[in-house]
Amino acid sequence: MVPVIRELARCYQAFQRASDAHIRHSGLTPPQFDIVVTLGNTDGMTFKDLGNRTLITKGTLTGVVDRLEARGLVARAASPTDGRSTLVKLTPEGERLFHRVFEPHLAFLAPAFESLPECGRKELEKRLRQLRLALEKRSQDLARQG
Amino acid sequence: MVPVIRELARCYQAFQRASDAHIRHSGLTPPQFDIVVTLGNTDGMTFKDLGNRTLITKGTLTGVVDRLEARGLVARAASPTDGRSTLVKLTPEGERLFHRVFEPHLAFLAPAFESLPECGRKELEKRLRQLRLALEKRSQDLARQG
DNA sequence: GGGAGTTAGTTCTAACACGAACTATTATAG
DNA sequence: CTATAATAGTTCGTGTTAGAACTAACTCCC
Numbered sequence: 528m529v530p531v532i533r534e535l536a537r538c539y540q541a542f543q544r545a546s547d548a549h550i551r552h553s554g555l556t557p558p559q560f561d562i563v564v565t566l567g568n569t570d571g572m573t574f575k576d577l578g579n580r581t582l583i584t585k586g587t588l589t590g591v592v593d594r595l596e597a598r599g600l601v602a603r604a605a606s607p608t609d610g611r612s613t614l615v616k617l618t619p620e621g622e623r624l625f626h627r628v629f630e631p632h633l634a635f636l637a638p639a640f641e642s643l644p645e646c647g648r649k650e651l652e653k654r655l656r657q658l659r660l661a662l663e664k665r666s667q668d669l670a671r672q673g
Numbered sequence: 674m675v676p677v678i679r680e681l682a683r684c685y686q687a688f689q690r691a692s693d694a695h696i697r698h699s700g701l702t703p704p705q706f707d708i709v710v711t712l713g714n715t716d717g718m719t720f721k722d723l724g725n726r727t728l729i730t731k732g733t734l735t736g737v738v739d740r741l742e743a744r745g746l747v748a749r750a751a752s753p754t755d756g757r758s759t760l761v762k763l764t765p766e767g768e769r770l771f772h773r774v775f776e777p778h779l780a781f782l783a784p785a786f787e788s789l790p791e792c793g794r795k796e797l798e799k800r801l802r803q804l805r806l807a808l809e810k811r812s813q814d815l816a817r818q819g
Numbered sequence: 820g821g822g823a824g825t826t827a828g829t830t831c832t833a834a835c836a837c838g839a840a841c842t843a844t845t846a847t848a849g
Numbered sequence: 850c851t852a853t854a855a856t857a858g859t860t861c862g863t864g865t866t867a868g869a870a871c872t873a874a875c876t877c878c879c
Binding site: 729730736755757758 | 865868
Binding site: 528529530531532534535536537538539540541542544545548549582633635636637638639640641642643647648650651652654655656657658659661662663664665666669670 | 678680681685690691779781783784785786788793794796803805807808809811816
């Protein structure tokens with residue numbers, strides 16, 4: 528079991544390192560990039576939605592959005608339907624940045640993934656999902672009774 | 674390609690969440706646990722070795738070891754062979770903690786991994802290594818010429 | 820053996836991470 | 850209706866993170 532864990536961690540960290548190093552060329556930090564990409568091609572969404580999609584907790588999200596807003600890449604707006612909610616949306620400048628960085632980033636990563644045969648990717652994806660579901664179940668077990 | 678990336682990220686994060694939640698019961702943070710486990714069953718090692726095995730960068734390592742040392746779980750000692758190096762070693766109390774937390778932690782995670790058939794784990798491990806090597810190559814390409 | 824370059828660890832800064840406490844708003848129970 | 854519970858975001862405290870600048874000690878080369 529330990530070898531699979533190690534390989535999972537190393538693979539993800541290798542992905543992070545490659546991805547992050549490329550992202551930093553855009554002047555964004557990885558979480559900021561994550562937000563910009565998530566907001567790309569949408570009309571904006573609430574903090575709650577953003578948090579769900581990016582897996583960034585709400586306390587952290589406030590700061591990340593603050594910094595993006597300070598740079599003029601996103602804007603906050605009150606929700607018309609719920610006084611508690613705040614909508615976050617890319618500004619025109621944010622939109623421009625999104626289009627400038629997203630596709631090139633995928634293109635940068637593509638060669639690594641294409642080194643696996645198509646069937647290998649499908650296989651990997653299937654196994655990862657299987658393991659993830661089992662791990663999520665484990666978390667729930669812990670939450671229920673330690 | 675994007676689906677595999679998403680599944681890799683989600684699987685690793687699911688692992689982190691399950692693992693971290695269990696680890697926190699031991700009173701250690703995940704990086705601290707990582708250090709204690711790495712030092713377990715050894716005679717201690719240098720910061721450099723610790724950094725290589727845990728993938729924690731040296732600047733971060735100083736702080737993590739500081740906090741473990743403040744709690745009396747590890748001790749620093751000058752290297753007898755290299756005046757620049759510092760050896761980090763579990764104290765007797767650190768040893769006790771290691772034995773108390775390591776095996777139970779593996780036992781906690783085991784059910785999730787055993788939900789995959791043996792061949793599935795081998796398969797997964799192989800694919801992850803393959804992808805990792807390709808990703809590391811990508812990082813090197815970037816470092817060489819952007 | 821002495822100077823140039825390398826290496827080990829520390830310090831610093833800016834950003835992120837999580838959880839808990841807090842405020843304001845909305846929903847629900849009775 | 851109104852007291853109570855749930856929810857959305859912010860703030861705060863502690864710890865982690867990477868990277869760059871720094872100090873001290875080692876290595877290499879002539």
